[in-house]
Amino acid sequence: MIRFTAIRLIEIAAMLVVMSFVIYGLIGLMPGDPIDLMMAADPHLTSADLARLKELYGVGQPLITRYAAWATAVLHGDLGYSRLFAAPVTATLLPPLGNSLVLMGSSFVLAFALSLGLGIAAARRPRSRFDAAVNFTAFAGVSLPTFWLALILILVFAESLHWLPAGGMTGSDNDGLADRLRHLVLPVATLTIASVGSYTRYVRAAMRDALGQDHIRTARAKGASEARVIWRHALRSALVPITTILALSFGTLVSGALVTEQMFAYPGMGKLIFDAVMGNDYNLALTALLLATAVTMAANLAADLAYAWLDPRVTYR
Amino acid sequence: MQLTRVLREAWRVVCRARRGVGLAAAWLMLLASLLPAAAAEHDELSIGIVQFPVMLNPNIEAVAAKSYVLGFTTRPFTVFDADWKLVCLICTELPSFENGRAVRTQLPDGKTGVDLTYTIRPDATWGDGVPVTTDDVKFTYEAGRNKDSAISNAELYRRILSVEIKDDKTFILHFDRLTYEYAAIDDFVLLPAHLERPAFADPAQYRLRTLYATDPTNPGLYNGPYRVSELVQGSHIVLVPNEHWAGPKPPFRRITIRAIENSAALEANLLSGTVDMVPGEMGLPLDEALAFDKQHGRDFTIVYKPGLSFEHVDCNLAVPALADRNVREALLLGLDRATLVKSLFADRQSVADSFVEPLDKGFTDQVPRYPYDPAKAQQLLEGAGWHLQPDGKRKNGDGKTLSLELTTTAGNHSRELVEQVLQSQWQKIGVDIRIHNEPARVLFGETVPHRRFELAMYAWSSAPENEPRSIFHSKEIPSADNAYSGQNAVGYDNPEMDRIIDTLETELDRAKRQALWAEAQVLYATDLPSLPLYFRSDAFILPKWLGGLTPTGNQFPSTLWVTDWSVKP
Numbered sequence: 001m002i003r004f005t006a007i008r009l010i011e012i013a014a015m016l017v018v019m020s021f022v023i024y025g026l027i028g029l030m031p032g033d034p035i036d037l038m039m040a041a042d043p044h045l046t047s048a049d050l051a052r053l054k055e056l057y058g059v060g061q062p063l064i065t066r067y068a069a070w071a072t073a074v075l076h077g078d079l080g081y082s083r084l085f086a087a088p089v090t091a092t093l094l095p096p097l098g099n100s101l102v103l104m105g106s107s108f109v110l111a112f113a114l115s116l117g118l119g120i121a122a123a124r125r126p127r128s129r130f131d132a133a134v135n136f137t138a139f140a141g142v143s144l145p146t147f148w149l150a151l152i153l154i155l156v157f158a159e160s161l162h163w164l165p166a167g168g169m170t171g172s173d174n175d176g177l178a179d180r181l182r183h184l185v186l187p188v189a190t191l192t193i194a195s196v197g198s199y200t201r202y203v204r205a206a207m208r209d210a211l212g213q214d215h216i217r218t219a220r221a222k223g224a225s226e227a228r229v230i231w232r233h234a235l236r237s238a239l240v241p242i243t244t245i246l247a248l249s250f251g252t253l254v255s256g257a258l259v260t261e262q263m264f265a266y267p268g269m270g271k272l273i274f275d276a277v278m279g280n281d282y283n284l285a286l287t288a289l290l291l292a293t294a295v296t297m298a299a300n301l302a303a304d305l306a307y308a309w310l311d312p313r314v315t316y317r
Numbered sequence: 318m319q320l321t322r323v324l325r326e327a328w329r330v331v332c333r334a335r336r337g338v339g340l341a342a343a344w345l346m347l348l349a350s351l352l353p354a355a356a357a358e359h360d361e362l363s364i365g366i367v368q369f370p371v372m373l374n375p376n377i378e379a380v381a382a383k384s385y386v387l388g389f390t391t392r393p394f395t396v397f398d399a400d401w402k403l404v405c406l407i408c409t410e411l412p413s414f415e416n417g418r419a420v421r422t423q424l425p426d427g428k429t430g431v432d433l434t435y436t437i438r439p440d441a442t443w444g445d446g447v448p449v450t451t452d453d454v455k456f457t458y459e460a461g462r463n464k465d466s467a468i469s470n471a472e473l474y475r476r477i478l479s480v481e482i483k484d485d486k487t488f489i490l491h492f493d494r495l496t497y498e499y500a501a502i503d504d505f506v507l508l509p510a511h512l513e514r515p516a517f518a519d520p521a522q523y524r525l526r527t528l529y530a531t532d533p534t535n536p537g538l539y540n541g542p543y544r545v546s547e548l549v550q551g552s553h554i555v556l557v558p559n560e561h562w563a564g565p566k567p568p569f570r571r572i573t574i575r576a577i578e579n580s581a582a583l584e585a586n587l588l589s590g591t592v593d594m595v596p597g598e599m600g601l602p603l604d605e606a607l608a609f610d611k612q613h614g615r616d617f618t619i620v621y622k623p624g625l626s627f628e629h630v631d632c633n634l635a636v637p638a639l640a641d642r643n644v645r646e647a648l649l650l651g652l653d654r655a656t657l658v659k660s661l662f663a664d665r666q667s668v669a670d671s672f673v674e675p676l677d678k679g680f681t682d683q684v685p686r687y688p689y690d691p692a693k694a695q696q697l698l699e700g701a702g703w704h705l706q707p708d709g710k711r712k713n714g715d716g717k718t719l720s721l722e723l724t725t726t727a728g729n730h731s732r733e734l735v736e737q738v739l740q741s742q743w744q745k746i747g748v749d750i751r752i753h754n755e756p757a758r759v760l761f762g763e764t765v766p767h768r769r770f771e772l773a774m775y776a777w778s779s780a781p782e783n784e785p786r787s788i789f790h791s792k793e794i795p796s797a798d799n800a801y802s803g804q805n806a807v808g809y810d811n812p813e814m815d816r817i818i819d820t821l822e823t824e825l826d827r828a829k830r831q832a833l834w835a836e837a838q839v840l841y842a843t844d845l846p847s848l849p850l851y852f853r854s855d856a857f858i859l860p861k862w863l864g865g866l867t868p869t870g871n872q873f874p875s876t877l878w879v880t881d882w883s884v885k886p
Contacts, residue, residue, distance in 0.1 A: 036762035044472030047800035056467055086372045086530035158589035166589040168575055169552050265577040267551030
């Protein structure tokens with residue numbers, strides 16, 4: 001197990017190095033660097049001004065030279081400055097990261113809890129009306145465009161009923177925790193509704209497979225209660241594929257949800273990454289994207305390790 | 318008490334419904350109980366804008382969102398007001414030859430320069446109580462002149478040869494040339510020397526170390542009626558009255574500026590009351606504002622203000638078909654711009670006949686006009702050698718089809734609508750149009766400066782009486798030799814236009830200058846290096862209770878006059 005984990009960690013590190021180069025190169029290939037845009041805005045800039053500004057903003061060197069300088073600085077613990085926000089990358093990244101963790105984490109937990117209940121209940125009564133209703137709801141949730149769903153929720157709960165704020169993180173009076181929670185309700189609801197459908201489908205399918213296995217029949221034949229059969233035996237088997245899906249979803253905790261963030265004017269990682277990429281903010285975009293990659297890979301490693309715990313037949317050597 | 322009542326009601330609903338619906342209702346009722354009571358008086362204002370100003374240093378990277386916010390917090394020396402008249406804000410008097418504050422000088426190279434004397438208002442004070450003095454002028458000039466500082470508007474600091482300090486409040490700027498707008502130093506916005514000088518120790522690092530980035534809520538950074546009290550990046554900025562402001566009392570105890578980039582969400586925020594107003598400077602596109610007006614206009618005051626943004630189609634004169642003036646005229650005659658403006662923008666925008674806005678002092682209506690005339694357009698195209706084929710397209714003697722690529726900013730709904738009208742109308746006269754839109758950063762960062770387009774639709778925004786050097790002078794054609802600087806992307810090269818522009822800049826006589834403006838407009842409307850479409854209007858969506866807000870229509874935001882705003886009784 002230790003050897004397996006060590007090898008996977010080395011793989012992750014190697015993958016991050018490759019990804020950093022690929023991301024840096026891709027951003028560099030995008031047309032229109034920041035100085036080109038400044039030039040478009042200020043007709044008085046001369047060619048000498050442009051050369052000076054390119055040097056000052058660090059975009060005058062070849063891409064590979066810039067990448068090498070960035071990688072060297074990162075190895076010394078310096079993630080650099082965000083060009084767009086004129087602040088250290090860490091300071092720029094942390095507040096939206098915290099916001100995204102709260103937003104995405106809340107919706108992730110809610111969606112998973114709901115899908116676990118709905119999926120198990122539907123799997124226990126396949127082809128029943130309840131199963132059909134769950135399937136229909138799941139498909140509807142998956143099919144609804146997020147921006148439309150967000151807009152409908154805003155129109156109903158903010159505009160018509162005036163129960164909840166339409167967007168932002170806090171109200172004008174900044175009431176503290178209660179105010180923050182009120183502002184979270186609609187974006188969390190949007191993300192939960194958007195993701196609960198697919199999670200429910202996975203849970204239902206995995207539980208149906210598990211409930212059809214021999215050891216479940218054996219457990220029932222031995223007189224185990226239905227609750228024990230479901231929660232102790234079937235769910236444990238079903239959790240193996242579900243864990244894979246959850247692990248893959250972990251990256252979104254730190255990469256944010258661009259559409260939802262835009263609709264609710266919520267300053268999270270999705271918007272930050274989008275702005276950084278569109279604004280050629282190499283340091284910020286690279287760090288944010290690598291963070292999302294690292295979290296996804298770490299979550300997959302955790303899922304691999306969890307398999308061994310969930311399924312005794314799985315061993316790592 | 319309220320919470321107890323809500324809980325009891327929620328429990329009743331749960332018991333009766335016995336299903337999940339009841340639980341959801343109870344949950345929502347609980348949330349509703351958390352709602353704060355509505356403010357009884359309008360002592361706060363919440364403004365929704367579509368872009369967040371990333372950093373508030375007034376002299377680094379000028380963007381519209383930043384100008385809008387700084388209008389509340391910072392007073393420039395000179396600005397154009399709502400009547401498009403140059404006025405002093407932090408100075409006592411505009412320099413002029415009549416009042417002796419402007420003095421013509423002879424430079425060592427024989428050229429004529431000008432010395433301008435400004436006096437800072439005696440009561441001008443930074444938000445931390447430190448008076449605004451000529452030390453701030455000196456520091457701002459030093460920072461602007463330093464080539465490593467990333468301060469924008471390098472041209473202004475090149476033109477100011479030196480600064481002479483007379484006393485704590487009075488200084489003289491020595492300019493290297495005398496232009497007709499000599500008194501305007503609107504981009505010379507003061508920085509607080511007592512706070513910013515340490516951050517400028519390493520000029521190359523200034524843009525990262527400026528307190529506007531590292532400590533934006535420091536009161537000493539602002540000298541206007543408001544100061545920034547809270548800034549949450551990407552979310553909102555809270556402004557509170559500047560305790561050391563000596564001018565008229567600010568009308569609100571708190572102003573919150575929220576960035577809501579999605580226009581549908583912005584509308585929903587307006588309707589729900591989360592924001593009170595959406596300003597024209599940073600608000601909804603006109604077509605969306607018109608739709609909003611139709612549905613909800615009675616609940617708001619909606620003001621449409623024509624501005625200085627000139628929407629046009631650039632014709633790349635390096636493209637053989639477009640190098641022919643008759644083809645360009647045919648394209649313009651083939652467009653029913655009056656109907657376009659009426660049907661898409663409810664006549665809230667005016668059709669352009671030249672590049673000068675009718676409200677501008679330099680405007681003349683004595684220019685060639687091109688009303689919709691598809692028959693004449695077809696005739697011109699035939700004369701230019703583009704003959705109509707049975708398939709409805711035109712070909713020349715070499716068998717080449719008259720097919721042009723039209724580019725604009727992808728995602729700009731208004732422009733995409735107009736683009737479709739253009740395509741449809743030009744197809745009627747046999748011109749095939751291929752639409753190829755690009756994100757703004759690609760269009761303005763690469764395609765237009767490198768002249769890699771055939772027809773490009775976008776807007777030029779200028780100041781009142783802004784001489785058109787960058788867009789029409791032949792020296793401003795972008796090329797590898799000038800590192801693609803300059804905005805004459807069409808490649809317009811007419812010595813007569815060059816002469817007019819060169820003379821215009823230094824002509825001080827009002828009447829002579831007006832004649833030159835007229836000449837430039839006639840020449841433009843004759844040569845048609847670009848096809849004029851219309852002048853854009855901004856829509857201000859305001860609450861009925863807000864008074865005193867006067868849109869300027871120029872590059873200076875209405876927020877500069879926030880002390881004129883009031884709550885209607």
